[in-house]
Amino acid sequence: MTAHAPAQEPAHDHPTPGTYAKIGLVLFVLTALEVGLYEFTFGERAGPLGHQIEPFFIPLLLLLSAVKFALVGMYYMHLKNDSKLFSGVFVFPLLIAAIVILALIALQAYHWAFARSG
Amino acid sequence: MSDHAPALDTFTGLDSRKLAIWTFIGSECMFFATLISNYLVNKGRSLVGPFAHEAWTDPVTGKVMEPIIEIPLVTVGTALLLFSSLFVVLALYGAQKGNRRMLLGWLGATLLCGIFFVGMQVYEFTHFVHKGLTLQRNMFGASFFVLTGFHGTHVTIGVIWLATMFYLALRRKLPPERSLNLEMAALYWHFVDVVWIVIFPVVYLIR
Numbered sequence: 001m002t003a004h005a006p007a008q009e010p011a012h013d014h015p016t017p018g019t020y021a022k023i024g025l026v027l028f029v030l031t032a033l034e035v036g037l038y039e040f041t042f043g044e045r046a047g048p049l050g051h052q053i054e055p056f057f058i059p060l061l062l063l064l065s066a067v068k069f070a071l072v073g074m075y076y077m078h079l080k081n082d083s084k085l086f087s088g089v090f091v092f093p094l095l096i097a098a099i100v101i102l103a104l105i106a107l108q109a110y111h112w113a114f115a116r117s118g
Numbered sequence: 119m120s121d122h123a124p125a126l127d128t129f130t131g132l133d134s135r136k137l138a139i140w141t142f143i144g145s146e147c148m149f150f151a152t153l154i155s156n157y158l159v160n161k162g163r164s165l166v167g168p169f170a171h172e173a174w175t176d177p178v179t180g181k182v183m184e185p186i187i188e189i190p191l192v193t194v195g196t197a198l199l200l201f202s203s204l205f206v207v208l209a210l211y212g213a214q215k216g217n218r219r220m221l222l223g224w225l226g227a228t229l230l231c232g233i234f235f236v237g238m239q240v241y242e243f244t245h246f247v248h249k250g251l252t253l254q255r256n257m258f259g260a261s262f263f264v265l266t267g268f269h270g271t272h273v274t275i276g277v278i279w280l281a282t283m284f285y286l287a288l289r290r291k292l293p294p295e296r297s298l299n300l301e302m303a304a305l306y307w308h309f310v311d312v313v314w315i316v317i318f319p320v321v322y323l324i325r
Contacts, residue, residue, distance in 0.1 A: 017208055024204035031200060031318075035193050038323045042171070043189075061319040068200075068315045076207045077308045083132050086140045093144035097151030101158065108159040 015075055023075045027068055034064050139302045143309045146272075150313050153268060154320060157261040164256035168249055171325045176250075186249055187322055188242075195238040196318050199273075202231035203311040206280070206304045213287070213297040221292065225284050225300075228307070232277040239270045262321065269317060272310050279303045 015023075041050040041057050053060075074080040079087045128134055167174025168186040175182050205228040212220025243263070251259045283300050286292045292300060 014211075014214075017211055020204055020207050020211070024201065027200050027204075028197065031193070031196055034319055034323060035189065038189065042325060058324055061323055065315055065319050069312050072203060072308055072312050072315065076203050076311075077305055083130075085130060085132060085137070089137070089140045089144045090147070093147045097147045100148065100151045101155045104155040104159055 014078055014081055019075065023071055027071060030064050030068050034061060037061065037064075133298060135298060135302060136305075139305050143305065146309060146313075150268075150316075153261075153265045154316065157265050157321065160257040160261045164258045166256050168246075168251045168255070168258075170258055170262070170321075183249070186246060186251055188245075189322060191238060191242060192318065192322050195235050196314065198231040198235050198238075199311050199314050202228045202235070203308050205231065206307050210297065210300050210304050213292055213300045214294055216294045218287070218290075221287050221300075222284070225280065225287060229277060229280055229284060232273060232280065232307075236270060236274055236277060239266065239273075243267075265317065265321065269310070269313055272313070276303070276307045276310050279306065 037053065037057065037060060039045050040047075041053050073090070077090075079090065126133055130137065166177070167183060170187045171185045173182055173185055205224045209221050209224035209228060212218070212222075212224060243266075246259075251262075253260050253263050280303055283292065283303050286299070
């Protein structure tokens with residue numbers, strides 16, 4: 001395509017208000033699940049079930065968070081229907097961001113486990 | 119964006135303004151990644167209280183103090199921010215369809231949610247300072263205030279941007295063919311929401 005070629009944005013079938021409301025409800029339920037998970041594991045309602053959940057607490061929270069993130073990105077930010085270029089300029093930095101977070105955690109863990117003690 | 123988008127004479131065939139806001143959002147992802155990393159690597163490294171989730175003894179008074187985080191308050195703020203994302207997308211739908219009542223109603227609701235969220239954060243920060251947690255107090259205070267403070271600043275900028283859109287809509291200067299102006303503000307607002315979706319469990323729920 002040349003710089004002067006007439007081009008048109010692809011036609012998009014954006015969700016309807018009903019779909020947006022359903023996504024909103026799912027997001028609300030997932031947030032309630034996150035807080036409920038915290039309450040049953042560490043809160044005043046924590047019991048034997050909470051102790052069983054504890055090893056899975058962080059992975060479960062991260063999973064719920066990732067699902068919420070994806071839902072907002074795909075439906076509310078329209079990445080599901082919009083041009084793939086928009087997804088690219090969002091997801092690529094997101095991957096770099098995730099690598100930065102993991103690398104810094106690994107670096108600090110190494111420092112505290114080995115380097116610091118000489 | 120409507121199903122009958124006008125022809126765009128650009129290299130990508132996409133509106134350059136929309137590509138620009140997505141590129142900006144991409145760069146903001148990396149900005150917040152550094153702040154979240156900073157919080158995570160300094161987690162549990164505070165030598166003195168207050169702590170996020172553990173009780174602590176004040177060395178001056180000898181009193182045992184409660185953990186500082188209050189989940190119910192922040193949960194309300196989180197719910198408001200999530201609902202505001204729904205409201206702004208409904209406002210955008212109204213703008214694209216030329217439904218002024220829908221645009222103004224949902225945009226007004228978004229603004230209210232944003233203002234309440236900022237208010238919640240101001241209250242929380244004030245409350246924490248009264249309990250002895252400041253930027254200088256310990257590693258938790260420094261990393262917490264920097265991370266949530268920058269997020270709060272972004273929310274405040276989003277509120278100002280959306281208020282500008284509301285003003286334009288009130289003056290009938292946001293017709294369907296100019297709805298991209300609102301779409302860009304809405305994308306920024308959703309980004310602020312997804313950042314909070316990460317901050318909420320990382321800072322407030324994970325111990």
